[in-house]
Amino acid sequence: MIIDGKKIASEIEKTLKSAIDKIHGRKPALAFILVGEDPASMAYIRMKKKKCKEVGIVSIDRELPDSISEEELLSIITEFNQDPEVDGILTQLPLPLHIRTEKILEATDPKKDVDGFHPINMGKLLLGETNGFFPCTPYGITILLKHAKVETKGKHVVIVGRSNIVGKPLAALLMQKREGANATVTVAHSASQNLQEICKSADILIAAMGNPHFIKADMVKEGAVVIDVGINRKDGKLVGDVDFDCVAPKCAAITPVPGGVGPMTIAMLLSNTLLSYQRSA
Template identity: 65%
Template structure:
């Protein structure tokens, strides 16, 4: 059984990015975070991402806004960052307060600075297989994880349990592309899928991304399947994934742990997307 070490692979990617960035004369790539309110998990995530920037030489800044900010006020701050020459990427940390329309905020970000990959223009480019856009960081991290682990997806049946706009849908779009590192046959399942257990057992590559602790048990996994666990669930026993790791690893040919699997790749892809944006904007 192969343990897919996302932490190690992410470090290798960040090391390469650092080597590229250190050679830049003049201004470095810039990434701006917008943090709304006092949500503790959001503050933790932004701090982790900012630390990643510092480690490889990306300039970063955090704009902390009150939880009662109006939608117009938030869009005004985004517009300011859209016009800022020293900023190549903008990330507005979700979730948003109830008075904020998520779709409107995502659309307000310049698609060329949308390093999170959620703008409709970037999603459209992804679906069409058009180059030049940004893919969402977690799905891009999963595809990169499979490639770096020498797990071939061509012709394989990938079952993704979870249909979110953040993971499930963009991951399906990435894996079905007619290109190297993709070419998979993709099924998206969810909590309402009939015969879900049987469907999961048909997967050559099973991706758990539904946010339910230990939902994927050993009897839902085909012997020899690759299992990718996207879940991060806080429990009394600490962080656990959507996969019952200790039992599933007995039947899987390869599996990601939680923590240390997909999570570090998400940050690595955010940094990579920011560097790509910098290169595009600076020619």
Template identity: 50%
Template sequence: MERRETSVATILDGKEIAGLIREEAKSDLDVLDQHGIKLKLTVVLVGDDPASATYVRSKERVAGEVGLDSEIIRLQSDTTQAELLGIVDRLNQDDSVDGILVQLPLPKHIDEDAVLDKISPEKDVDGFHPISVGRNVSGMKGAVWPCTPAGIMKMLRLKGIETEGRHAVVVGRSNIVGKPMAMLLLEANATVSMCHSRTKDLAAITKQADILVVAVGRANMITSEHVKQGAVVIDVGMNRVDGKLTGDVDFASVEPVASAITPVPGGVGRLTVATLMLNTLKLGATRRKQYELIQR
């Protein structure tokens, strides 16, 4: 077995980074407020899924902390697709609303794609609309990236972790995390490899990574044998094992190998809601033609 030196990894504290992101959002919202501009985020929650309800309460709380107006539209689980589409259309037309988020998952009788496609790209704070995806991939302005990968990139920048010229490996190919994560790393001048459930000899590829991002939804899938000495390891996984939240990375075995690593809980998950505030800010200021007031 390959001998590995023991290192002390930097723990990338999601609470700390999320706090910095919230401070940035609050600062910019204060600037807009001084110019008489108040932005608003509307979240639509259908049904009574406990996890979704928790996420929505978190979004409402953080919006209040940074000075962003928020509205929660709570609908019964038997709400029809036509009714939901009508609500989204009304929000599209409401000039006071700057960001629209329909909380997923939706009840099984509702077509998620149809609902997400209905959201105006100019108010698509999740960055899921096909037009938003196309704008981002082609390098056009006017769209935001999905919150989790955007939050990860913000964390790398704030912690001074260099991406240019480094080999980044993304494990997972979802439209929400894996694919946009790879594009953002590529945009930041990393050399990017993507792996997934069909990848053969996964460890042979992940051990090449200077930056390893894991988002597959399999508890403790990545161990020390998958990680190069000194790699930065970003764990996006959130899995319940024996009632406890754990990531896709076996933290105990990987932490001595990595130079920096995110914990679960307390890592990437905290960044998503904070980044949602920045996405709403960017879309709202752009739509109101005031983005130059906050452009960094």
């Protein structure tokens, strides 16, 4: 089975649009901060803004030169933090080298941190609290598994990749004592020994290392579920971290790239923005 993330995201977006259409008065608003002119970042912002428009979320743009100082960027974030008509703040990463990413993420009001990257929201996630915001890609993966009726309880999940954006928060989400989690989680990475054996022990294998076609058929056990988080450009086209054509025949279920995890990430961003609006009402 191919898990159609695009279709699942579309269903979520329809539900969000229906909820937002019923709002009288001010609609939810998401502020986008883009520093510089990185083509990939510009494309991501365009995609996110398009989806905001489709569901009825107001986009607020702040496009800044990459020469902007850290202090100037912090003052813009403070301005959005204090604006009662802004529900979410998204600073597109990566930032220029002279700006400390952690400083910017920490400056964002945790109550408007719809990306879920603030240390307070990360801490709440680890503790199993649900009154913060979950990071969009890990959250999207858990919803994807739920919609695809993939059981996680008692299953061995192997996550290849330990980033702060995907690997670490996803491990924390899937190990929680609640429905849609309760998994036994292994996080593998570049320093892991016997990586092939670790991957092959997975009931659910999640590839999130940003290495095109890294996961081969001999790393996947028969009947596993494979979730491909990678988005890489190879020979002019988008590919995942999984060698889809040779891995798919072994899988009970697999996500494609594109059209798998990517659309879910955006759907969760929209969902978090509406949630922020509802909490502040």
